[in-house]
Amino acid sequence: MPSDSKKSGGDTPFAAAMGQAKNAAEEFTKMFAELKFPAMPDMEALLTAQKRNMEAMSAANRIALEGAQAVAKRHMEIMQQTMTELTETMSALASADAPQVKAAKHAELLKRSYEHAVANTRELSDLIQRANGEALNTLNKRFAEAMDEVKRLMEQANAAKR
Numbered sequence: 001m002p003s004d005s006k007k008s009g010g011d012t013p014f015a016a017a018m019g020q021a022k023n024a025a026e027e028f029t030k031m032f033a034e035l036k037f038p039a040m041p042d043m044e045a046l047l048t049a050q051k052r053n054m055e056a057m058s059a060a061n062r063i064a065l066e067g068a069q070a071v072a073k074r075h076m077e078i079m080q081q082t083m084t085e086l087t088e089t090m091s092a093l094a095s096a097d098a099p100q101v102k103a104a105k106h107a108e109l110l111k112r113s114y115e116h117a118v119a120n121t122r123e124l125s126d127l128i129q130r131a132n133g134e135a136l137n138t139l140n141k142r143f144a145e146a147m148d149e150v151k152r153l154m155e156q157a158n159a160a161k162r
């Protein structure tokens with residue numbers, strides 16, 4: 001059977017496949033050469049713009065991280081303050097006062113605890129919003145700059161093409 005697969009010239013299936021591949025490549029090259037591509041921008045300027053994009057992302061991440069650290073620090077301070085207040089509250093409730101006096105103290109302590117919890121939650125929320133807002137502003141500013149840069153680069157490339 002090996003003698004059947006060795007045919008003279010380019011009549012082997014491999015040679016036929018190679019011929020088809022060569023024809024397809026030539027047609028693709030011809031079609032590709034006829035395509036009109038838009039002008040390419042200055043690659044160095046494009047890379048510089050991309051570097052500024054990465055710097056903006058890094059700055060936004062740094063702002064978000066600093067915000068998260070500030071929230072964590074303040075949360076710890078609030079927890080320490082709450083534990084101190086809880087200790088004082090337990091001492092106040094352990095007194096030998098009359099039941100009516102204890103009930104009034106209890107109500108006042110609950111009211112004060114609730115007000116502190118709301119104020120602390122609002123403060124932490126404000127810290128988070130401020131950090132996220134600063135990070136988002138950094139990204140928004142860079143995005144606007146990047147779009148202006150891309151527009152300018154494409155205009156320059158089109159002008160150079162003419």
